[in-house]
Amino acid sequence: MSAQLDNLLDYSVPELIQWCGNLGEKPFRAKQLAKWIHQSGMDNFDSMTDLAKSFRQNLSNRACIKAPNIISDNVSKDGTRKWLFDVGNGDAVETVFIPEERRGTLCVSSQAGCAVNCRFCSTGKQGFSRNLSTAEIVAQLWKANVLLREAGDRVYAQERPVTNVVMMGMGEPLLNYDALVPALQLMLDDTAYGLSRRRVTVSTSGVVPFMDRLSQDCPVALAVSLHAPNDALRDHLVPLNKKYPLRELLDACLRYLKFAPRDFITFEYVMLDGVNDKPEHAQQLLEIAKIVPCK
Ligand code: SF4
Missing domain, CATH: 1.10.150.530 (DNA polymerase; domain 1)
Structure with a gap:
């Protein structure tokens, strides 16, 4: 069996x-x-x-050696390829490959659904179903490399078309920490995927204690879903902010940078018309950029 x-x-x-x-x-x-x-x-x-x-x-x-079954596999005009993996019990997770001239980036999911419930996110609206296992996280990379190789997609004629991984698909990766870290270690291991720490990025909504743990256990590049430049707005857009407010988050970013493979944190900011795109927000963002080296 x-x-x-x-x-x-x-x-x-x-x-x-x-x-x-x-x-x-x-x-x-x-x-x-x-x-x-x-x-x-x-x-x-x-x-x-x-x-x-x-x-x-x-x-x-x-x-x-088994990846979840693929429900759908779509390629858009710009070459972006999206897979939907069936992870059982009616749950599915998405994996996206973004080819560029000099690299191929795979956006990997860490959870089926998500408990963080960011206001603008369709995954958040779904609610949380379950954590993915290490195998289910790694399988997205394993299968993508297999299928892209079959399709003849090679970056710089390398055997492995995926050159960069971002943990930025469905779920908050740091809330699935125990499965995430072995998956990251495989991505970095020279006998597995052999990616450098600079080419593997964890994107978090700001789970401060696990940012500190990651800096010790597996300090890959870090991206933070900022989306708002002040606590009042961020409390609303990213409810996790009520638990780990901006000042704590920025301090955690500074601590992380001491171990990070890059000398900056990537801040993600979805522009929401009339919500977080006013001149005062730009000014507040500038103040944040003075505190944390960022892109
Ligand atoms: S943490 Fe990410 S996946 Fe979860 S609700 Fe927020 S944006 Fe969506």
Whole structure:
């Protein structure tokens, strides 16, 4: 029964080494396996020809490499490609690939639905359903690379078309921290996706305690969904602001920058007509930019 098989997309490389160790396999075998999975996009153990037959048999009996089924796969005129993944029980999450001349960015989801309930966000209106597992987060990258390679999409003729990942799809990634961190570690690991910390971005609405934890556990680039330049407006647009108001958020950004791979934080700001786009808001944003180096 496939339900009893361990999905190897769930494991960071150190976890995979441990998992293979339990089968009596040496760490370098686990690294070979990781390369087959994440770099070659292989989901068939029999095709992993440099692994011993007995190991492959063991893998087939105990493990699988499985992404959620795809509900839809659409390419728009500008080349942007969107997938909707079925994560069960009527839940679906979206993954978006944005090709540019010098890079290919994948926007990855972390939760089915979202509890933060930002006023302008359709995901927020859906409410929160559940956290994605590490495998479900990683599978979006794994599957995108496989499908884009099949389609012949290559950035600079690289084998892996996705050069950048932004955790900016459905959900608040820092509220799914335990699944997020192993997924980020896989993105950075040279035996998996080998992306630099500058090319992996976590976008948060401002979950201050987990920003501090991320700075210690896996300090990738950070983007903050600001959307309002003062507490009164941000309390309304991003209700999490009531818990972690702007001054606390900006202080957390400054602490994060000490460990970040870039010397700035990316602030996201959706312009809402007549709501957050007045001259006084621009002035307040300038004041924020004086406090936190940002783009
Ligand atoms: S945190 Fe992100 S996904 Fe969640 S409601 Fe806000 S904008 Fe939407």
